[in-house]
Every structure is written in structure tokens, then in C-alpha cells.
Amino acid sequence: MTPPLQQVVDDWVAGDPDPAARAELQSLPDAELADRFAAPLTFGTAGLRGPLRAGPNGMNVAVVTRATAGIADWLQAKCLGGSVVVVGRDGRHGSAVFATTAAEVLAGAGFSVVLLPGTTPTPLLAYAVRALRAQLGVQITASHNPAGDNGYKVYLDGGAQLISPADREIEAAIAAVGPAAAVPRSPVEPAAAHSLRADYLARVAALARGTNRDLRIALTPLHGVGGNAVVEALRDAGFTDVHTVGRQFAPDPDFPTVAFPNPEEPGATDQLLDLAARVEADIAIALDPDADRCAVGVPAPDGWRMLTGDETGALLGNHLLAQQPDGSSPLVATTIVSSQMLGRIADARGARFARTLTGFKWLVRAGEGLVYAYEEAVGHCVAPDLVRDKDGISAAVVVADLAATLKSGGSTLLDALDTLAIEFGVHATAQVSRRVDHLDAITDIMANLRATLPTEIAGEPVTAEDLLDRRGQARTDAVILAGDHVRVVVRPSGTEPKLKCYLEAFEPVTSRADLPRARAAAEDALRACARFAARLE
Template sequence: MTEELAERVQRWIAGDPDPATREELHGLSDAELTDRFSGPLTFGTAGLRGPVRAGPNGMNVAVVVKTTAGIAAWLIEKGLGGSTVIVGRDARTGSEQFAFAAAETLSAQGFSVVLLPRPLPTPVVAFAVRALGAELGVQITASHNPAADNGYKVYLRGGSQLIPPSDAEIEALIAATGDAVDVPRTIVEPSGTDIAARYLDSVVALPRSTRRDIRIALTALHGVGGELATAALRGAGFRDVQVVEEQFEPDPTFPTVTFPNPEEPGAADAVLALAEEIDADIAIALDPDADRCAVGVPGPDGWRMLTGDETGALLANYLLSDSTADPLVANTIVSSQLLSALAPARGARYARTLTGFKWLVRAGDGLVYAYEEAIGHCVDPNVVRDKDGISAAVVLADLAAGLKLDRRTLLDVLDDLAVEFGVHLGSQVSRRVEDLAEIGNMMRRLRSEPPTKLAGRPVAVLDYADRDDELRTDAVEISGPGLRVIVRPSGTEPKLKAYLEVVEQVDNRDDLTRARATAGELLAELTTFAQQL
């Protein structure tokens, strides 16, 4: 260990208010300490996120206190001292301790802190910030990350996520904060607010179909969404909701899944098995903090989960069938191009944003729906200005129930959309790395030696880093006739992601099988390319 690193470690230990993490650092090897002190956690796509461990680049009490002190200083600089702030948490390892540390730090700086009384879904915090007129909200969560992780998500006034330049301003103030042990903290009692009940009232009012007799299989994936999701569905009139019992109660170890993300292979197996066993109409899987929703459907080859883009097209088509004048819908640069064709055909405006709901909910006036391919859906932007798996589940149940009345299914609607707009078939390839520097190396290689052809078709390359508009970001788009690949680093995980899409036109309903087979062959070629990046 270098002398400089040894001094940094000792300074951190002396300034850490938590005896457990102080002791943890004392027991680490030089290599482990080099890793822990390689740099601080920074605000990514959805705030801070990282492993629960001691040191400046882990989630621990010292990092939470210093982060919150920086946020408090930022609010005071903006003339918002003494304002109301919301602090919530999920049920992950460390969430309760971190939530109390954040609330106590804010309280000591004179803020009126509403500390939510129990683990609750992330959308409830987004709702609370808006409903209570708070200036800021904090949710302790790592969403669908592996069990070892936790995080710190920030909402601004109105209930939308933190965006630049506020994130950089806060990071500068965090860096200027002294030792965590010297940051004042005042004891905060959890609030008796009925905010969860108020949230439920808004969700149960969403359905518009008169039909309710469908059977729903639901999993909470060991997260905090089970109780509110079943209450919302049943409160909206969907009485036949059956749950995956072994995944219903919150459990921070996520014992039945490798990655607690409904998109991951195998994560939704239990709910699909339940759906088949009980002859359900749809299956719904929430991620651990219930801000994402995936839906499963029965088909000719058995049950399968729809992709986020398929669900996005279904919800957009449904919500636009009964929307306000001049509505706006939005998705991200890595989501399907289908929405850009569907929107004008349904009399709506369309917007394309950078990845993340912090951008989607700011897409423009008149927003009625926004989604991203990572199973995130905002179906009620005037109430929750973020993705919300519970409200999305209720609207999907409403859609499925209305279709059942006409002896139709979600797959029938997807067929309709394919005939009208062409088969849009998408996929994603993720390259997880141990060394974050490798992500930058892969992006540099792609930029320096871009392909001129993919799947035998000529392609053009667009580097989003060269743009001078609101879509400027670290991403590269490769596109040609009927195909598109977008490559970008993940904002929340150590991954390089490639988003693939092919479009095959359809002559008529009888041509669907041929078009889907052709699209599948082309997508397989794009997948091979992405796996070799």
C-alpha cells in the first residue's frame, strides 16, 4: 500500500461514524483497500448505487451522511432551507439504517423531514414528493440490482428525478463536506402519514374497462411491492389475484433468483409456472422496489414474458385510445422505433429522449405516457412522474380484461400492430465487466473501427457524443435498412449494453409468420455482432 493510500484510509476510518464499517476496513488487504478507495460513488442514471460495504465507493452510513449533507447544503444555497423533504426506503440490506441516517442529517439542518414509516415502493416516494409539495425526496433502493447492492435515489420538486447540472452541483458540495462523523444529526421519528393510502387511491382509479373477471398471477420478487400491488389490483376490482408465495415477502437475500430483475433469464419462471398452473389470463412480475413491471402471456408455445417494448406499444396504443387533446408519448433512444410510427397514427405527438425517466418525464407538455425498454412505464404522469410498476400493472389488467370481453388477448393486439406498422423485433446484449475501464476500451474500439455492413446490409454510424442537442451522450448508433444497433455503457451497472432492433414489413395477417421468421434471422445476425464487441 502506498503512503498516500494509507493516509486516506486512516482519515476515512477516523471520520466514519459507524463502528462496523470502521472495523471492516481494518480487516482488508492492500488490494481490497485499493479497490475501496479507487474513487467515490457518483450520480449515475438513477442516483448513487453500489455494493453495501465500507469505504468511499460503497453504500454505507458515512457515504449516506456525506451525500445527504451535500444535498442539504445545495438546498440551502437555493434558498430552500427549512423546506419539506421526503425520505423512504425499500427492504434491502442497510436500507433502514441508511434512511434514518439521511433523515437525521436533513433534520439537523432544519428541514421538515417526512420519514416514511416502513419499507415502501419507490413510486410512493415519487408520489409523495409531488402530493406533499416537498422540495426533495430520497429513496434508499438499488431497484433490481443484485442482493449485495444498495443505492440512494433523489427526486426534485414535482417528483421527477435529479438531472444535470444539479447532480454535479451536489457532488461538488459532497466533496467539500468534512468527515461524516462531524456532520450533525438529529433524531427523527417515522411519520404517521397516510401517503401510501393516498397513492393507492390514485392507482385504483385508473381502470376504465367495465370488465374485471380475469385471473392474475403476481410475483413481487422478494421486494416491497407485493402488499400494495395486490391491494391496488383488488381495490380496482380485480379480485382474482394469486401470488407466488415464496417470493411475496421482502427478503434482501433474494433467495430464489440470481438477479432480482424480471428481465433476467429465469427470474420470472416462478410466476409463469403459477400462471400456467392456475390458468391465469396474465402474469405480472414487479422488480424489488416495484418501479418496473413485466407482463407474461399464454401463447401457442406456452407462457412467455413480453419485452418492455412490446408492453410499451400495448400501453401506448391503449392509453391513446382515450386521451386528452394533442397528447404526447415518449420513449428513449434505445427503445423501439414502433412508438414513433404509432403515435402520429393515433393523433399523438412523439418525443425521443436519453435513457432514464429523469428525461422521459420532462419530454414535454401534454405527456400521457412514457416508457423505456427496461420494463419501465409511466402511465399516469400527472400523479407519479417516474416509472411505476404498480400503476402499470393495474392498467395492463384493465387492458387484458377489456380484451377478454371481446375474446381477444394482448398477443392479438400485438399482431394488429405488426400488420399496421411492421414487425418490430428487438433484443439486448449485455457485456458485464469486472474492470470498468474495459467499457471505455470497447467504446473506443467501436468508434475507431465501426462496421460498414451488418447482416449484409450497408450501415451508417451516428456517434451521439458528437451531437450538439439534448440527445448528446456516450452512445453509438449503427443503422441500415430495417435494422438498428445502439451501444452504450450502463448507467447503473458495470455493463456495456447493445440494443438491437429489426423491422420487417408485413403484407397482411397471413404474412406475419414469414415476417417474424425473417426478422428473427436478421436479429440473430445482429446478436452475433453485438456479442463480439
């Protein structure tokens, strides 16, 4: 029999080591307590993520303590007790105390803990796990989520995010942990990580292989922790003409100038593009708050605009494939929700191509010989042997290298996109997202879609593939609707309460003069796809 709510709450409060959290729970009405205790946070995209609040389904000291104790138990059950583990954090509210908590719990369980000092970009944590041959990395971050959230991201041996069945095994281990207050902790002093950071930045800077450095860059870290690191990496690579958005450069957990600290969100890069126009920059670069994503802005005939993740992905994929030695059989990868252009580029360049489920935990495991992977949500892995995850800092350096190389030849990133469109056709992409208050609404929409699968979108016949029908790790909650010229992928978000629809329209191009017609036709088809997505209910 399930214990009454009050007993569950009393037991949690008695075992919560944080007096402020205990007082918060004791002040809440029954309805709010029922919500807080409805279910614990679950392992989603490589760990935990949720609102900063007391109780089992929020991010707080008790949840971080129990999660870390469960991970420690899981590692010990795999005969990895006493191994090296690395802990880092971003600059969000609660991140400092959560990182200290995780480090002290791991130390209390007998592990050799490297607690990175101060704030740390997520790619540097992923690099540290690989460089130190650690068995575990924990990064306290909620990436680009709103200011009221925080999270707990887990990397395993080799510096890649964890995947099933490890996440389910860890979840079971966490459930078996007793009260947080009873979990042993040992003090941990922050490590001296200067050489680790210097090594990472030096290797990132070395990714710029071109010879031209005549490039003016506008840049923002969106109040996150990557500003100093990306400026240093660019400077070490030879790009010294960098102008930053002053109001957004220092870490600020309140993200005061943006509604959502995500460079994909409307308005988030307005100050960056204003700066780029004022200083007459060649390109603009925005990192997300933990610096694992990189968005790129360019001057266009009608003013500055941000490239889509798919546009940047095609440019970087083509650029990096051109650097591979003959006979190397390189592999590039993207996800089921991203554009089809990278696959066409790979085929023409004699490279291998893989398409995975969404998330870099899958992309970096796409296969041997991986040289580049991206997802449409402005995540790019430009050096898989350096960081086995998306890395906005290294992507910024490679983007700058490409833009400078193009500039030396009298062209731009937009010119390069035109060249790709002429060779491979126009691939116009967009995303329609619907934020919901309750996850049941997403479940209902997906069920209704599966019950009445469309046979036509934008006047074109489409066939449906339900990825719930797949087996093993390729199975996921998504539906792909595809025709010769349109493609729509519908899936729930893995990190936010959103239903996401990923849209693509393809139009062949016969010549450079045919580009305007092809782009207009693709945009018309894309709008029709968006109308279809808006009708889902």
C-alpha cells in the same frame, strides 16, 4: 501532492461514525484498501448505487451521511433551507439504517423531514414528493441490483429524478463535506403516512377505465416491497382474482429464489410463469424489488412467455392514446434504445412523439402533454400527472385493464400485438449484454467501435450516429447503427458494469397471412444483429 493511502484511510476511519465499518477497514490488506479508496461513488442514474461495504466507494453510513449533508448544503445554497423533504426505503440490507441516517442528517440541517414508515415502493416515494410539494425526496434502494448492493435515489421538486447540472453540483457539495462523524443529526420519528398511501392507491385504481373485471392474474413482487401495494391497487380497481407466488411475496433482502432480482433476467420469472400455468391465469405480472418496473407474461401457443418491454410499451401506448380526448395533442415518449414502433403508432393516431436519452429522468421531461412514456427495460410511466417516474404498480393496473377489455371481446394481448404488427410491421427487439470485471474494458470496446464503424449489418447498409458528437444534454456515450430494416444501439450501462447492445429488426407486413413470414424474417435479421454485437471487442 496526494496524501499517502494510509493517511487517507486513517482520516476516513477517524471520521466514520460506524464502528463496524471502522473495524472492517482496519482489517483489510493494502490492495483491498487501494480499491476501496480509488474513487468515491459518483452520482449516476439519479443518485448513488454500489456494493454494501465500508469506504468511500461503497454504500455505508459514512457515505450516506456525507451525501445527505452535501445535498442539504446544496438546497440551502438555493435558498430552500427548512423546506419539506421526504425519505423512504426498500427492504434491502442496510436500507433501514441508511434511511434513518438520511432523515436525521436532513433534520439536523433544519429541514422538515417526512420519514415514511416501514418499507416503501419507490413510486410511492415519488408520488409523496409531488403530493407534499416537497423540495427533495430520497429513496434508499438499489432497485433490481443483486442482493449485495444498495443505493440512494434522489427526486427533486415535482417528483422527478434529478438531472445535470444538479447532480454535478451536488457531487461538488458532497466533496466539500467534512468527516461524517462531525455532521449534525437530529432524531426523526416515522410519519403517519396512511392517508398518503391510500390516496396514491385510490388514484392508481382509478386508472382502470374499462368495465370488465373478469381476469385471472398471477403476480410476483420478486421478494421486493411492492406486493401488498399492487394487490391492493388491483383489488381496489376491481381485479380480485389475483394469485401470488408465495415464496416471493414477502420482502427478503437475500432474494433467495432468484440469482438476480430483475424480471428481465433469465429464470427470474420461472416461478411466476409456473404459477400462471397452474392456475390458468390470463396474464402474469412481475414487479422488480422496489416496484418501479412491471414485466408482463402471457400464455402463448408453445407455453407461457414474458413480453419484452417494447411489446408492452407498444400495447400500453396504443391503449392510452385511444383514451385521449379529441383535439388534446397528446405526447408519448420512449428512449434512444427502445423500439421504433411507438413513434409509428403516435404518428398514425395523430399524437406527438419524443425520443430521449435513456432513463426516466429524461422521459418525464419529454415535453408538455405527456400521457405515456416507457423504456425497453420494462419501465412504464402510465400516469405522468400522478408519478413522474416509472411505476410498476400503476402499470400493472393499466395492463390488467387492457387485458380484461380485450378478453371481454374475445381476444388477448398477443392478438393485440398481431393487430399492431399488421398495421405497423413487425418490430423484433432483443438485447445483448456483456458483464465486465473492469470498466476499462467497456471504454476499450467503445473506442474500437468508433475507430472502425461498420457500414453493413445483417447484409444491410447502415449509417452510424455517434451521440458523443451531440451538444448539451443530448450528448451521451452511445453509437446508433441504423438501416431500413435493422437498428443497433451500443452503450455502456448507467447502473451496472455492462456493455449493452440494443437490437431491432423491422419487417413490413402485407396481411394477417403474411405475419409468420414477416416474423421469421425479422428474427433472422435479429440473430444477425446479435452475431454482430457478440463480435464487438
